[in-house]
Structures are given as structure tokens and as C-alpha cells.
Amino acid sequence: MALSGEHFGALLGRTVKVTLKCGVFQGVLQHVNPDRSLLLRAVRNLETGRSTPGVKMFFGREIVNVELLDEPDSGKGTAMLSECTSAVEGNKQADTGPADCGPWSSPCVSLESQLRASNSLKYSLSGNKKEEENVEYTVVDCFQQKFGPAVLHLKQQCVVSIAGEGVNLCRHGRLSWLEIATKSRIFLFDIFLLGPQAFKNGLQMVLEDKNILKVMHDCRWISDCFFHQYGVLLFNVFDTQVADALQFSMATGGFLPHRVCTLQECLMQHLKIPSKSDAIMKCRQQMASENPDIWFLRPFPPSLLKALALKAMYLLLLHSSLMDNLMSDLTAVVHGYLNAYRTASGDHLGSTKPTCMKLPEELRQLADIQKLRREKAIKDYRMNEDGLLIRPAMELKERSDPQKDGNYGDDGDCFPNK
Structure with missing residues (x-):
């Protein structure tokens, strides 16, 4: 069962800790896919201390636990994440062998580095x-x-x-x-x-x-x-x-x-x-x-x-x-497209016309996401007389x-x- 729109709106922009089979990461929640994979920005590896700019995807099959960090004293955040965490509890038992944590199969994948692996920048931003x-x-x-x-x-x-x-x-x-x-x-x-x-x-x-x-x-x-x-x-x-x-x-x-x-x-x-x-x-x-x-x-x-x-x-x-940030919505919807049929029952596919131009449910979610973001922005920002949001200095x-x-x-x- 995927996270509901209400849960997504409440968690949008919140800092979470994601425990994987081979690592622990912290970041700001950007998107939740129906298959429980997460998109985070401003990701930091809590084991090594290294921070990575851009947006990263964490696959649901590799997630062991998800915790809300910016409300440590509230049980509300933990309850909101219960669906996601309980859904991945089975990963612990299903995993009979060591997780593959090689450089090309890491569960924390840079959305743009997949396209630019051969042209990675030869600079360091470690702050040293x-x-x-x-x-x-x-x-x-x-x-x-x-x-x-x-x-x-x-x-x-x-x-x-x-x-x-x-x-x-x-x-x-x-x-x-x-x-x-x-x-x-x-x-x-x-x-x-x-x-x-x-x-x-x-x-x-x-x-x-x-x-x-x-x-x-x-x-x-x-x-x-x-x-x-x-x-x-x-x-x-x-x-x-x-x-x-x-x-x-x-x-x-x-x-x-x-x-x-x-x-x-x-x-x-x-x-x-x-x-x-x-x-x-x-x-x-x-x-x-x-x-x-x-x-x-x-x-x-x-x-x-x-x-x-x-x-x-x-x-x-x-x-x-x-x-990475600008492409995050596109990447999330395309990911939903990839799993729209292959992870569901195939009983109805025989009657589905490949040329059907009806707007898919995965694309309809964009309107809901935009609405939730607008509602959250109105609460988080002040608005000037021109209807523009006032950025904090x-x-x-x-x-x-x-x-x-x-x-x-x-x-x-x-x-x-x-």
C-alpha cells in the first residue's frame, strides 16, 4: 500500500533518516513513489559524513527503516512513516545474502550521475x-x-x-x-x-x-x-x-x-x-x-x-x-511509468490498447503534488502584495x-x- 497524498503532503520537505541494507543516509524528502522508493535531496552519508548535492533515489527493496528527524519529540511523524517502514520490514528476512554494495549497484543512485558517469567532474567539494x-x-x-x-x-x-x-x-x-x-x-x-x-x-x-x-x-x-x-x-x-x-x-x-x-x-x-x-x-x-x-x-x-x-x-x-532538482519530478513519474504494468497483475493487459491516449494515473499525480506543494508553501512563506513568496534572507x-x-x-x- 503506497503512501497516501495526505502523508506525502505532511512529509514533503522534512528531514528523514533512511537505513539501508548497506548504509545510513539523511536527507530532505522530495518525493515518494508508489513502490515506496524515495527521492531525497541534500543527502548525507551518516557513516562517512560525506554530503552529496542534488537529488538521490533510494529503492524500496533496499530500505530497512525510515525515521523522521526534524520532530524528535513527536510521535506523529513516526506514525506517518509507519506504512513505509512496515512495508520494508520484510526486506530483512527476504535478504538471505550480503547486499551488493558495489559502485555500480549502490541503492543510493545519483539521478544525473547515471548519465554522466564517464564525464564526472574532477573536483572535490569536501570543504577541505x-x-x-x-x-x-x-x-x-x-x-x-x-x-x-x-x-x-x-x-x-x-x-x-x-x-x-x-x-x-x-x-x-x-x-x-x-x-x-x-x-x-x-x-x-x-x-x-x-x-x-x-x-x-x-x-x-x-x-x-x-x-x-x-x-x-x-x-x-x-x-x-x-x-x-x-x-x-x-x-x-x-x-x-x-x-x-x-x-x-x-x-x-x-x-x-x-x-x-x-x-x-x-x-x-x-x-x-x-x-x-x-x-x-x-x-x-x-x-x-x-x-x-x-x-x-x-x-x-x-x-x-x-x-x-x-x-x-x-x-x-x-x-x-x-x-538533479529540476529533473526530479520527471524522474519520479517515469519511474512510476516503468512499474505501472510490470509490478501489477497482468489480467487486464489483454484488453488494454497500446494506443490508448487517456491520461495515466501516474501523470494525474502531478496535479495533486503541485496542489500539496502550494498549500505547504502558503504556510511556510509570507507573501508580498504582488503575490510573490518572500524568501528568507x-x-x-x-x-x-x-x-x-x-x-x-x-x-x-x-x-x-x-
Whole structure:
């Protein structure tokens, strides 16, 4: 017997602990499938302490127990989960052999890593300071030796992240640095030294290539800069600020937030990067606030070069996490499709027409889920006079005067003057 809509609505967004045959995990409940498999986000392995961004699926046949963590003193949460836990109690007896916990058969499966196993990012987000300091990048500040191989590498990619630094990044501003990261390399193009010729010699070809996905955050400003200063027309862009707003709308049943998120807020929310140890904003804000024109200082401070490289690296990982979240509903419904017939009795299949276009029950559940999410969002958020949900403020450094901070990146931290 599957969890009812009432139970699902009550547990949506709650933190649960899932005990599997070969591990214990904690995460926020995103979806419950009819076959009792669970979708969790912000998953943490309680045995190893490792956290994983994105959405993970836990198969019902591997679940031994499910506990509600955010109401430890209430028996209500345990009662709500009783159907799920009792349904999987039989797993303990049915399992006569050791569980297969190999890397390709783990019950905790990343929904996107199944598609990108061969292209996994070669970066670590463990928060270890040493690993952050050892991030590798290539500064491209001349056309000899480095520029040609860098452009050739970029042209062979399917996904890259792009960020820019400078002053007042729009048609009236000045671009100093262009950061581009791939799954294995990070390039920092010194546009201040290379000049417009950098775009004519290959960067324009990459930025306009419709077969290369460009991951950016708030592309409006740098898109205006590219077009009016360098004649570059961006194509095939995945904007993480837009994706974050879309994910918020999905999670609240169609409501929009009253404001967008900065890159730092997105990293904190989706990749769980603490603001106090965030190497990107800490370095950029501190040094840029001392000298607004530091982006044009040569030689450029190594600590800022590292910050630019980390920013491009995190953008790629943010794209992966947001894609997991955006695809979670689709994945859940498709999973229901797969089990719609094969796990049920086949007596009625002889009279079922393969070409029947009646809306399946699995798709009808989407409307119920959206309704439950809207009801929960109305309780959890305040609404402004425009009907937009007010996002709670994150712990970020207040900046009353962007001109003083000199932080003119394209990540939405502040905006150019009109």
C-alpha cells in the first residue's frame, strides 16, 4: 500500500533518516513513489559524513527503516512513516545474502550521475582547505603557446561554465577576466592584456557554438557586454539564477520568489558551501573592496586568481545539482511509468490498447503534488502584495554601496549603474 497524498503532503520537505541494507543516509524528502522508493535531496552519508548535492533515489527493496528527524519529540511523524517502514520490514528476512554494495549497484543512485558517469567532474567539494588551495588553473595572457591549445580544448566540450570580472559589466563597462571551466580544466583568460583579438581568434567561436552548453549566473549583463563590445551573440546558455527561480517555483507548486539569488546564495543553498569558509566571495570581496580597480592590476594577486578558478569550478557543480532538482519530478513519474504494468497483475493487459491516449494515473499525480506543494508553501512563506513568496534572507555581508566594494562580477552580487 503506497503512501497516501495526505502523508506525502505532511512529509514533503522534512528531514528523514533512511537505513539501508548497506548504509545510513539523511536527507530532505522530495518525493515518494508508489513502490515506496524515495527521492531525497541534500543527502548525507551518516557513516562517512560525506554530503552529496542534488537529488538521490533510494529503492524500496533496499530500505530497512525510515525515521523522521526534524520532530524528535513527536510521535506523529513516526506514525506517518509507519506504512513505509512496515512495508520494508520484510526486506530483512527476504535478504538471505550480503547486499551488493558495489559502485555500480549502490541503492543510493545519483539521478544525473547515471548519465554522466564517464564525464564526472574532477573536483572535490569536501570543504577541505588543502584541496581548495590545490585547485589547478591555467592563466592565458598571451597568444603564444597557451591560447591556441585552450581554445582547441574548449571547442571539444559539450558543457562549460563561464564567468566574467571587471567594472560595470555591460556595454558601458570594462571586462578584465573571463573564466571558463570544463570537466577537467579551468582557463582564466586575461582580456585586459589579450584585448578584443581574443574573441576574434577563437573565443567568439566557442561562445556562439550552439552545441556547447554555457553555464552562467545572471547572463544579462555579460551578454550585453559581449554583444555590444565584441560582437558576440551567446547561444545555448544554462543560467543558474533562472534555474534556481524555476526550482523554487516547482518546490512551491508554481509560486515565484520575490527576488532572485546571488551566486553565493545559490552555492550555499544547493551545494551547502558555508558563507564563512566560502573561498570565492571571501577573497573577492576582501581584496576588491580595498581597490575597485584591482581587476586591472598586473601582476594579478594569486589569491584572486584562485578565487576566479573556484568560481568557474563551482558553477559547473551548481549546474549539476540544479539539473538533479529540476529533473526530479520527471524522474519520479517515469519511474512510476516503468512499474505501472510490470509490478501489477497482468489480467487486464489483454484488453488494454497500446494506443490508448487517456491520461495515466501516474501523470494525474502531478496535479495533486503541485496542489500539496502550494498549500505547504502558503504556510511556510509570507507573501508580498504582488503575490510573490518572500524568501528568507541568508547570512550574507550587506553591501549598501556597490561602488565602494568594487565587486563587479557577473554573478549577481551587485548590478551595474544604469
